Amino acid sequence: MGAIRQKLVLIGNGMAGVNTLEHILKLSPEQYDITVFGSEPHPNYNRIMLSYVLEGSKTIDDIILNSWAWYEEHHITLHTGTTITAIDTQQKIVFADNGLTAAYDRLIIATGSNPIILPVPGHQKQGVVGFRDIADCSVMLETAKQYRNAAVIGGGLLGLEAAKGLLNLGMNVTVIHLMADLMERQLDTSASAMLKAELERQGLHFLMEKQTAEIYGGERVEGLTFSDGTKLESDFIVMAAGIRPNTALASASGLEVKRGIVVDDYMQTSAEGVYAVGECAEHRGVCYGLVAPLFEQGAVLAKQLCGVQTKPYEGTQVSTKLKISGVDVFSTGVFLDQPELTVIRKQDDWKQQYKKLLLKENTIVGGVLYGDVSDSSRIQQWVREGAAMTEAIYAELMGAAGTALSAADRVAQMADDEIVCGCNGVSKGSIVKAIKDNSLTSVDEVKACTGAGRSCGGCVPTVSHLLQYVLGDEYAGQKTKTGICGCTSLSRDEIVATIKEKHLTTVKEVMHVLEWHNPEGCSKCRPAVNYYLGMLWPQEHEDEKDSRFVNERMNANIQKDGTYTVVPRMYGGVTTPQDLKKIADVAVKYDVKMVKVTGGQRLDLIGVAKEDLPLVWEELDMPSGYAYAKALRTVKTCVGQQFCRFGTQDSIGMGIRLEKTFERIDMPAKFKMAVNGCPRNCAESCTKDIGIVGNDGGWEMFVGGNGGIKPRIAELLCKVKTDEELVQMVGAFTQYYRLTANYLERTSEWVERVGIEAIKAEVVDNMDRRRELYQDILAALAELKEPWSTALEEQRESSYLFDAIQMK
Amino acid sequence: MTTQVNQDLTYIKIGTLEDFRERMGRVIRLKQKEIAVFLTTDGTLYALDNRSPHRRGGPLAEGMVSGHFVLDPLYDWKIALDSGQVQAPDSGLVQTYPLKVEGKNVQMGLTLEQARQLGLE
Numbered sequence A: 001m002g003a004i005r006q007k008l009v010l011i012g013n014g015m016a017g018v019n020t021l022e023h024i025l026k027l028s029p030e031q032y033d034i035t036v037f038g039s040e041p042h043p044n045y046n047r048i049m050l051s052y053v054l055e056g057s058k059t060i061d062d063i064i065l066n067s068w069a070w071y072e073e074h075h076i077t078l079h080t081g082t083t084i085t086a087i088d089t090q091q092k093i094v095f096a097d098n099g100l101t102a103a104y105d106r107l108i109i110a111t112g113s114n115p116i117i118l119p120v121p122g123h124q125k126q127g128v129v130g131f132r133d134i135a136d137c138s139v140m141l142e143t144a145k146q147y148r149n150a151a152v153i154g155g156g157l158l159g160l161e162a163a164k165g166l167l168n169l170g171m172n173v174t175v176i177h178l179m180a181d182l183m184e185r186q187l188d189t190s191a192s193a194m195l196k197a198e199l200e201r202q203g204l205h206f207l208m209e210k211q212t213a214e215i216y217g218g219e220r221v222e223g224l225t226f227s228d229g230t231k232l233e234s235d236f237i238v239m240a241a242g243i244r245p246n247t248a249l250a251s252a253s254g255l256e257v258k259r260g261i262v263v264d265d266y267m268q269t270s271a272e273g274v275y276a277v278g279e280c281a282e283h284r285g286v287c288y289g290l291v292a293p294l295f296e297q298g299a300v301l302a303k304q305l306c307g308v309q310t311k312p313y314e315g316t317q318v319s320t321k322l323k324i325s326g327v328d329v330f331s332t333g334v335f336l337d338q339p340e341l342t343v344i345r346k347q348d349d350w351k352q353q354y355k356k357l358l359l360k361e362n363t364i365v366g367g368v369l370y371g372d373v374s375d376s377s378r379i380q381q382w383v384r385e386g387a388a389m390t391e392a393i394y395a396e397l398m399g400a401a402g403t404a405l406s407a408a409d410r411v412a413q414m415a416d417d418e419i420v421c422g423c424n425g426v427s428k429g430s431i432v433k434a435i436k437d438n439s440l441t442s443v444d445e446v447k448a449c450t451g452a453g454r455s456c457g458g459c460v461p462t463v464s465h466l467l468q469y470v471l472g473d474e475y476a477g478q479k480t481k482t483g484i485c486g487c488t489s490l491s492r493d494e495i496v497a498t499i500k501e502k503h504l505t506t507v508k509e510v511m512h513v514l515e516w517h518n519p520e521g522c523s524k525c526r527p528a529v530n531y532y533l534g535m536l537w538p539q540e541h542e543d544e545k546d547s548r549f550v551n552e553r554m555n556a557n558i559q560k561d562g563t564y565t566v567v568p569r570m571y572g573g574v575t576t577p578q579d580l581k582k583i584a585d586v587a588v589k590y591d592v593k594m595v596k597v598t599g600g601q602r603l604d605l606i607g608v609a610k611e612d613l614p615l616v617w618e619e620l621d622m623p624s625g626y627a628y629a630k631a632l633r634t635v636k637t638c639v640g641q642q643f644c645r646f647g648t649q650d651s652i653g654m655g656i657r658l659e660k661t662f663e664r665i666d667m668p669a670k671f672k673m674a675v676n677g678c679p680r681n682c683a684e685s686c687t688k689d690i691g692i693v694g695n696d697g698g699w700e701m702f703v704g705g706n707g708g709i710k711p712r713i714a715e716l717l718c719k720v721k722t723d724e725e726l727v728q729m730v731g732a733f734t735q736y737y738r739l740t741a742n743y744l745e746r747t748s749e750w751v752e753r754v755g756i757e758a759i760k761a762e763v764v765d766n767m768d769r770r771r772e773l774y775q776d777i778l779a780a781l782a783e784l785k786e787p788w789s790t791a792l793e794e795q796r797e798s799s800y801l802f803d804a805i806q807m808k
Numbered sequence B: 001m002t003t004q005v006n007q008d009l010t011y012i013k014i015g016t017l018e019d020f021r022e023r024m025g026r027v028i029r030l031k032q033k034e035i036a037v038f039l040t041t042d043g044t045l046y047a048l049d050n051r052s053p054h055r056r057g058g059p060l061a062e063g064m065v066s067g068h069f070v071l072d073p074l075y076d077w078k079i080a081l082d083s084g085q086v087q088a089p090d091s092g093l094v095q096t097y098p099l100k101v102e103g104k105n106v107q108m109g110l111t112l113e114q115a116r117q118l119g120l121e
Ligand SMILES: Cc1cc2nc3c(=O)[nH]c(=O)nc-3n(C[C@H](O)[C@H](O)[C@H](O)COP(=O)(O)OP(=O)(O)OC[C@H]3O[C@@H](n4cnc5c(N)ncnc54)[C@H](O)[C@@H]3O)c2cc1C
Pocket: A011, A012, A013, A014, A015, A016, A017, A037, A038, A039, A040, A047, A048, A049, A050, A051, A082, A083, A084, A085, A110, A111, A112, A113, A131, A132, A133, A158, A246, A249, A277, A278, A279, A280, A288, A289, A290, A291, A292, A294, A321, A323
């Protein structure tokens, strides 16, 4: 190595600054000793997602972008909770409020923005906040627990997201907006009116064209008065009236500042060796307030700092999307009607959709979408490229008869930098390039090469269309012959047939006999083969722990910090005061991080240390809830005949009976049931693998529902008269699924693939077959043991699985 | 990558052969640090830091072992046991430690620097 590293200092541990560091670490990891100062006490997080934290669909933990470990691994010195108060650009030193100093060779300023707090009388009272960081978000979450009425000043993107979040938290929310239209900086009057109507339907209140004159109250706010003399009572006020680049430090240190810190096309400020990126910077007279531009700026700056040739940064065409569920709006470029522009517009009040394209001398310069935003990436591309309007584009966008796009055409139209896989951040461009450069021919290969499709799988259809688009007919030809994973070219059916025919009994044998390319398989085929063996030879097959996912091996759910979640069984969602007390005692004794009621009516004990698992199970002395397993998870039940005035069947009794009968048996995927006492369906059986609805003369059985990644409503399989018949039918259906589904295939996908009629023919219509299937599942069930008590016995013999070796 | 001259290593005992089982990781705790030790099907032992280089972290010891690789239990990254190298499409590196077996005793080699980092001077 030898060379002395230069010192790089970053002020502002936010999205722009740390993104720049990520680029630098990729380009030239050895070049700099990096020190980061951040005012906030957290590592770098995704500020955009604060709206989701407020709305409740994400936690603070979920939105961390780079953990402490990341800084440590890259030898970055991070000072959180530390604000830089001065820069000496002559001596090249920065000074912090807590006395720390740091010398730099290069300095990046990425101090972001501050929310604008309107200076109306009373603005400093308790209960007035901005919406910018985790601290603000925490105040909102806390306030919602204590107070009822909230006002949000500002009907822009941020204000609306804040308002929707507070509404979800149970507050009564009024949005106050100065203008006549919401989001007037992104939307035109028509789209804005549709947006307002939808948000009102969701429960928000609006006061339009209102100017706040005063905030009144004692120490805490009690309400607002407006310039027209009217009033609104409110115990909490969120100011979302705009942001101002945070430039105080830069101007105090003698840098050139206009609205933001002035930078050139390489993000250099007026001082030598000092750069600025993100919302605090002003480039060619523009300060941006969104992440897309700051990522582009970061890429240019990183290259600049690593001595890599780069094109200058020339500004960004920004687009907007609102992150509120059930409301899709999009706008890009020029969006307001102007006399010199030609406007193509389609408004559909029935479907609540609005589309608008703006042309300047036949060049596409902007667009607005409401309701259906699936064309957003293409419009963005047209605007960026300055595309000319054509008949084809018109037909496509405005839906002339017979021009609906095929899936392949749609992917062809996608912009290269559009993200296909949201989980792993993989763009269309990089997938197409990977397919071409490495001659990939299957989704699995694309997965292995780019990472796309490796998490939730939601993008796999698009990836497959992209393959088709790049390879054409070659791909269709390839498709028939794909194995269950990259380790073999054999299909599930071929593998199962050979196991049966040759009577193979171990995973090793199967892989050996069937000549796996990868002799010990992977995390996909090992659990699958282990499952097929258990399904075919329930008496003989010895379960192979080393081919089980960690959750199934440990009989608990692993969390990202290496602790586990323990879930005791609660048959039918019913427990007793004694059991509840026991659970509470264990939770206290082992200091669990959280006790949570799950969607399946049971209790999660979250955050148990691995070594404590056996002790926790022993003290609970309850059966495992299988919250981790490819097996029956829960049977959700409603109150039913025992207590409910509408109930015609004993749903609780039946739920408990089903759960006790079918617990523990391995299945191709996780499996959920629900039982309802009447057609009001309080236990939501339409999204379960098996959903049962009681009626006056017996039961209806629905199958193949799902509430997960790909939601699907269950279909009616049959109606039965007696409880016995129902249990038999559930058993036969489950066994048929166990025998014929691919590993990890949920019933929703399986029912779609096999067809409900084929399943009916086998399970409902053919009485002999039904009885046989039922007998088979009972035989397999008879072999099973309670896993927690089994693990405890094993633990007494050897501490292998749970205990670490402790060195002194 | 840095290559380490052998005589600079100090070896410490981390257990005996009986402590390890084929294709099942085991955690060794050294002060505040965790090392994951794996025994592959062909009888080779490997030691790595028990921390995934995925940016959200997480342990490695619970991963599935296939040949001379471990599959990260949380994010399914494939990591070479001998070099600690994360396999494409992902990237990253896990610190590895040399092991030697004398009789039944398993010993792990540390450089002075590593020993200091682990608080084992
Ligand atoms: C609720 C919310 C929702 C949003 N939604 C979207 C969206 O959907 N799409 C979109 O594109 N954008 C969205 N944004 C905007 C986006 O988050 C910002 O554009 C982006 O975070 C700006 O990055 P930055 O690094 O410039 O500033 P920041 O991420 O704010 O980082 C600046 C950091 O510097 C620190 N700092 C400031 N001064 C000092 C100092 N003197 N010393 C040390 N540290 C200092 C601050 O504490 C802060 O942590 C949203 C913003 C919010 C608040």
